[in-house]
Amino acid sequence: MSNSVPGTEGYAEDAAALVARWRNVSFEDVHRSVLHLIAKSPSRILDLGAGMGRDAAALAAMGHSVVAVEPVNELRAAAIGLYPTRNVIWLDDSLPELTAVTQRALSFNTVLITAVWMHLDESQRQRAMNVVSGLLEEEGHLIMSLRHGPVPAGRRMFDISASETIDLAEAYGLALALNTTTQSVQQSNRSMGISWTWLAFRKDR
Template sequence: MTLPPTRWELAGEDNRGYGRHFADVVARGVDVDGEARLADALVPRGARVLDVGSGMGRVAAALQARGHDVVATEPDAALREQSRATYPDLEVLPHEALALDPHEVGAFDLVVLVGNVMIYLGEGTERQVLGRVRELLAPSGRVLVGFHLTAVMSGSRTYPAEEFVQNATSAGLRVVHRFGSYELHEPDEAYAVWVLERARRD
């Protein structure tokens, strides 16, 4: 299957500072575990977690350190290299979301798409990606998604909340919660954090 280029790929060198920035932040001891703390609260001990677009590995590594069975996947080779340097015990697959085969990787208690993954997907693939995520969920599994609603970085798109909900619904998912941050602030128009699950069938 030929996949369309992601917005992240098309941005090219404009995004090269991302991994280095977070590696420096981690080295200075700054707290970067906000997403992981919320993800950890959504699942029982030893849960199976998929981190899609794991970047330089900070969320996946934090969840692994908390005892979860984590599968991380990051298609950007430079970010995978950064991840190996910063978190050498974290294995990272080179797959895009749409290249993940549920029969090969299995089902997950939680799928994580944070750090603006959704606004860097290939053009027109958002609903398809959400559909694949649904296929990867265990029956009671959930999805944690977080992204800026307005394009704020090179190559990213504006993704209104209403459009995201429509895409999620069309993909067979439903919104359980929406927050304005990973610390569960009230929803706002800048950043959205969503908890999704499989839509209930009548």
């Protein structure tokens, strides 16, 4: 599917290098500012744009049942090889429609969108927020990060503000629970001036 999904440009070609780089960064370091929002007891979690599987595997090790979505075949194959576990279901699917996920008629306590939202244009973001809201259980959390900084050559990215995202989420019944900005945990990204806004929303209706 990856060849037909806008926003995945460059990831298949760079998959090996990306996997090697991402393995050097822990789930806990990346998500430190939002870890307290992830349920302590076993729950269903949807990991969108799951890459090479580090986050899905960490969540599964915490006892959660994870549906991991990754449209880039090379990254998904690497994930399955690196982190074999029965607690993760891997799907070839993508935002904004999430056709394969919605066909399963599941709901989730947490939806995690790490380093993905910047690949969606305005129309796609509106459709994606509607779909994601519909997948969340009442009182469930959407956790997401927004990237700020220079765009790598050959990639498709948009610089998206926190205020725009908050307004969009609220329009679909998601109330702001957290808004914080952090530096990148990767030194190479910090040196290029890349930072992240972390947002979390709670489904109220």
